[in-house]
Amino acid sequence: MSQITTRQRDLIQILTNSNDNIGISTLADYLGLSPRQVQYDLVQIRPWLGKRGITLVMKPGVGVQLGISEVQKTQITTELLHSTKIQLVLTPQQRQQLILFLFLTSDEAIILNHLTYVLQVSRTTILKDLEFIEIWFQQREIRFLRKPNFGFQIDCSEKQRRESLALFLWGNSEDFESPLFQMSHLDGLWFAFQDDVEKLEILANTNSILKEFNTRRVIRRVTFAEAQLGGRFTDDAVLYLSLVFAIQAYRVNQKKYLDFPENEVKWVKERPVWVTARQISKKLITDPYFEWTDTEIAYIAMQLISVPRNERWPGDLDAGIQLNQIIDQLMEIIADRNGHPHLLNDPVLREGIVIHTIPALFRKKFQLLYPFQSNYHTERQMETLDMETAQEIITRISEQFNIQPPLEEIENIALLIRAAVIRDRSNHIGKVIVVCPSGMATAQLLIARLRAHFPRLNKLEVVSMRDVMQKQTLDANLIITTIPFSLPKHNNITILQVHPLLLPEDIEKITRFLNNLASSGL
Structure with a gap:
C-alpha cells in the first residue's frame, strides 16, 4: 500500500499521539465514522505502518495501540505533514455538504459535468447526491430547478438564501453527523478540509469563499x-x-x-x-x-x-406598558405555581423573562431565524413543575403577541425558574465571606450586587485577605472572592472566584453551587 487516504492519515495521527490503548468506538467518535469504517481503515493502514517498522497491536475488548518508538513518532508526524502521497476520499455526506455550499453561494446554474470534475466522482454518484440536495432544499421551501441542457439551480429570495447559508454553516444541523463547517470564537468559521484544499478543486474554491467571509x-x-x-x-x-x-x-x-x-x-x-x-x-x-x-x-x-442577549438593554421596555403588564402577570404565575411568594419580586427572574421575550418579539416582527440549541436531550431531565410553568409562560406570551417560541426557549424559561427557586431556598446558607482586596468601595459594590441577585443569602460579610489566611473563617459556608487563593486541604469551605462587577457567568456559577447544595439536602 503506497498511498493512504486523508481519513487513514487522521487515524494514524490519533494513534501516534496516544500512549494507551484506544477503543474502536472511541476512534469512531473522534473521526466521525462508524466502528466498521474504523476497522476497515485499521486493516488498510497495517501494511503502510509495517513498511516503516511500526506494528499495529489490536487487542479484542481492550483497544488499538501502535508499537512505536519516540524517534518513529517524530518521523511519522513529519511524513504525514509533508507527504503528497495522501489520497482524499470524501464520504457521501462530505460531498453533499460541499455541493450545498456551492449552490448556496452561486447564482448561476451548475452543470453536471462541472460537479463531476470538481469532485472527481462519477455522474451516477453526483445524481444520487443531488437527490439528497433536492430534499434538503424542499424542506426549507427552496425550489431546486433541473434545467435540461442548462444545469441545476436554486430559486429563492435573497433572504432565504442568506438564512439557509448561515444556518448551514453554523454547523449544528442534524442533517449531518460530522459537519464540515462550524463557528467558534477561536477560529471564526472553521472548515474541516482547510489543510487539504490543494487535493480537490471544490475544496480550494470553498476555502477561497470562506476567506472572503473573514x-x-x-x-x-x-x-x-x-x-x-x-x-x-x-x-x-x-x-x-x-x-x-x-x-x-x-x-x-x-x-x-x-x-x-x-x-x-x-x-x-x-x-x-x-x-x-x-x-x-x-x-x-x-x-x-x-x-x-x-x-x-x-x-x-x-x-x-x-438575537439573544445576556442582559436587558437600555430602552428595551420602551415597547410600552403592555409588556410591563404581561411580565407582571407572568411573575405572578411563577410565584403561585411554585408556592414561593418571594419569586414575585425576584429581579433576576424578571430580567431573564424580559431578555428572552423581547428578542423573540423582534424575530417575529421581522420573520428572522436563529439557530437555537437544546440544553437537554430530553424533557425528563428538567424539573416537571418548571417545564409545566415554563410552558404556561410561553403559552401566555404566544397568545398575547402571536408568536410561537421554539422548544429551546421553553427550556430556557424553565432554567430561569429553577435558578429563582434555588435562590429563594438559599436562606439555609449560613455565613458567606466576601474577599475583595481592591478596596471597600469595590467590596460594597460586590455586596450590593450579590444581595440584588441573591436576596435570600444571609450574613454576607467582607473579610480581608489577612483574616482569611489567619483562619478567621471557620464558621463560613462559602467564600466569594475577586482574586484566586486557596485554603489548607483540611478546610472544606467552598471558594468561588468572581468578577467585582458580578458578571452573568458569576451568577450562573453561584446558582450552580446553591443548586448542588440544595440537591444534597444540606
Whole structure:
C-alpha cells in the first residue's frame, strides 16, 4: 500500500499521539465514522505502518495501540505533514455538504459535468447526491430547478438564501453527523478540509469563499456594536451575528440585495439602533466609496435587536406598558405555581423573562431565524413543575403577541425558574465571606450586587485577605472572592472566584453551587 487516504492519515495521527490503548468506538467518535469504517481503515493502514517498522497491536475488548518508538513518532508526524502521497476520499455526506455550499453561494446554474470534475466522482454518484440536495432544499421551501441542457439551480429570495447559508454553516444541523463547517470564537468559521484544499478543486474554491467571509474580523464588529448599544449578546449570538454579517457583506459586494417592506425599514430607521447599524455597515466593507442601501442597513439593525442577549438593554421596555403588564402577570404565575411568594419580586427572574421575550418579539416582527440549541436531550431531565410553568409562560406570551417560541426557549424559561427557586431556598446558607482586596468601595459594590441577585443569602460579610489566611473563617459556608487563593486541604469551605462587577457567568456559577447544595439536602 503506497498511498493512504486523508481519513487513514487522521487515524494514524490519533494513534501516534496516544500512549494507551484506544477503543474502536472511541476512534469512531473522534473521526466521525462508524466502528466498521474504523476497522476497515485499521486493516488498510497495517501494511503502510509495517513498511516503516511500526506494528499495529489490536487487542479484542481492550483497544488499538501502535508499537512505536519516540524517534518513529517524530518521523511519522513529519511524513504525514509533508507527504503528497495522501489520497482524499470524501464520504457521501462530505460531498453533499460541499455541493450545498456551492449552490448556496452561486447564482448561476451548475452543470453536471462541472460537479463531476470538481469532485472527481462519477455522474451516477453526483445524481444520487443531488437527490439528497433536492430534499434538503424542499424542506426549507427552496425550489431546486433541473434545467435540461442548462444545469441545476436554486430559486429563492435573497433572504432565504442568506438564512439557509448561515444556518448551514453554523454547523449544528442534524442533517449531518460530522459537519464540515462550524463557528467558534477561536477560529471564526472553521472548515474541516482547510489543510487539504490543494487535493480537490471544490475544496480550494470553498476555502477561497470562506476567506472572503473573514468571520474573525467581523466578530470585532459585533463587539463594537455591544459597546455602542450598551449591552452584551450571548456568546452564541456574537458568533451567529458575525456569520450573518460576513455573508451579508459577501452578497452585497456581489450586488445582491435584500428586499423589505418600506414600513419596516422606516420603523428601524427611527430607532437608536440605526446609528450603530450604519457604523457597522461601513466597517464590513472598507471601501469608502461603497454605498449601502437603507434596506441592508435595516437588516443589520433587525439582526442586532433580534438575537439573544445576556442582559436587558437600555430602552428595551420602551415597547410600552403592555409588556410591563404581561411580565407582571407572568411573575405572578411563577410565584403561585411554585408556592414561593418571594419569586414575585425576584429581579433576576424578571430580567431573564424580559431578555428572552423581547428578542423573540423582534424575530417575529421581522420573520428572522436563529439557530437555537437544546440544553437537554430530553424533557425528563428538567424539573416537571418548571417545564409545566415554563410552558404556561410561553403559552401566555404566544397568545398575547402571536408568536410561537421554539422548544429551546421553553427550556430556557424553565432554567430561569429553577435558578429563582434555588435562590429563594438559599436562606439555609449560613455565613458567606466576601474577599475583595481592591478596596471597600469595590467590596460594597460586590455586596450590593450579590444581595440584588441573591436576596435570600444571609450574613454576607467582607473579610480581608489577612483574616482569611489567619483562619478567621471557620464558621463560613462559602467564600466569594475577586482574586484566586486557596485554603489548607483540611478546610472544606467552598471558594468561588468572581468578577467585582458580578458578571452573568458569576451568577450562573453561584446558582450552580446553591443548586448542588440544595440537591444534597444540606
